[in-house]
Amino acid sequence: MNCRLCLKKTTFAFREVVMRKHLVSYFLCPDCGALQTEAPYWLDEAYNSAIIDADTGLVARNIFFSEMLSCVLFHIFGAKGKFLDLAGGYGMMTRLMRDRGFDYYWSDPYCENILAKGFGIEDSGCEKFDAVSAFEVLEHTVHPKDFVRESLSRADTFVFTTEIFREPVPDPRDWFYYAFEGGQHIIFFQNRTLSKIADDLSLHYFSNGVLHIFSKKSIAKSVVLLSRTRLRGLYLFWISKRMRSRIMKDHHDLVSRVSC
Numbered sequence: 001m002n003c004r005l006c007l008k009k010t011t012f013a014f015r016e017v018v019m020r021k022h023l024v025s026y027f028l029c030p031d032c033g034a035l036q037t038e039a040p041y042w043l044d045e046a047y048n049s050a051i052i053d054a055d056t057g058l059v060a061r062n063i064f065f066s067e068m069l070s071c072v073l074f075h076i077f078g079a080k081g082k083f084l085d086l087a088g089g090y091g092m093m094t095r096l097m098r099d100r101g102f103d104y105y106w107s108d109p110y111c112e113n114i115l116a117k118g119f120g121i122e123d124s125g126c127e128k129f130d131a132v133s134a135f136e137v138l139e140h141t142v143h144p145k146d147f148v149r150e151s152l153s154r155a156d157t158f159v160f161t162t163e164i165f166r167e168p169v170p171d172p173r174d175w176f177y178y179a180f181e182g183g184q185h186i187i188f189f190q191n192r193t194l195s196k197i198a199d200d201l202s203l204h205y206f207s208n209g210v211l212h213i214f215s216k217k218s219i220a221k222s223v224v225l226l227s228r229t230r231l232r233g234l235y236l237f238w239i240s241k242r243m244r245s246r247i248m249k250d251h252h253d254l255v256s257r258v259s260c
Contacts, residue, residue, distance in 0.1 A: 001038065005143075020181065025037070070236060072159060139189070156215060
């Protein structure tokens with residue numbers, strides 16, 4: 001099988017049962033380091049529900065990611081800018097970022113916007129943003145490079161998360177991120193894999209091991225690294241004194257729309 005990312009020949013890694021019924025082969029690309037499933041014929045079934053029931057870390061994860069994201073975006077853009085969360089799920093990240101004061105909007109063709117109603121991409125009034133984000137999305141994509149390219153057609157900076165691994169390939173019994181029960185995680189990345197995507201697309205690449213950034217512009221590595229440390233809390237406090245939450249403003253805006 002050829003790698004869906006770099007098109008080079010892959011090597012067989014292991015087989016595992018996915019969604020308790022499909023015996024699926026996984027392959028490692030020696031060239032770019034991507035680990036991926038065979039052609040994912042089960043995806044329609046896997047996405048009967050956009051978010052799997054077993055994702056108990058959804059809320060805690062979004063809070064943590066929003067803290068790191070706030071540090072990075074404020075460092076780059078200050079209190080200004082307009083941002084878009086791609087594949088935004090129920091709208092939790094958009095709501096969290098608006099609560100902190102960022103002008104954030106939601107987009108997801110496969111999931112209902114529950115928590116950020118009134119702040120979808122159609123409400124933003126623009127097609128280009130200062131930055132776009134996508135949290136826990138890249139591992140769901142059949143063609144990750146195409147997704148990155150499309151994301152960067154909307155902004156010059158793309159902030160995302162995906163769990164990265166180091167070779168040797170993690171044992172199927174030891175790495176939760178395979179998420180065999182859900183069937184939605186179909187490709188996995190190493191640091192060198194993400195670096196290759198950036199090189200192929202002529203982008204700068206920054207990472208703190210959890211939060212990753214592809215950008216057409218240079219960004220201070222120090223703030224990306226700081227966002228994962230305990231100093232993040234001090235920086236967030238400093239930011240909170242320079243930004244105004246949109247909670248009440250959004251409330252009044254939504255009420256006025258209903259009244260019209």
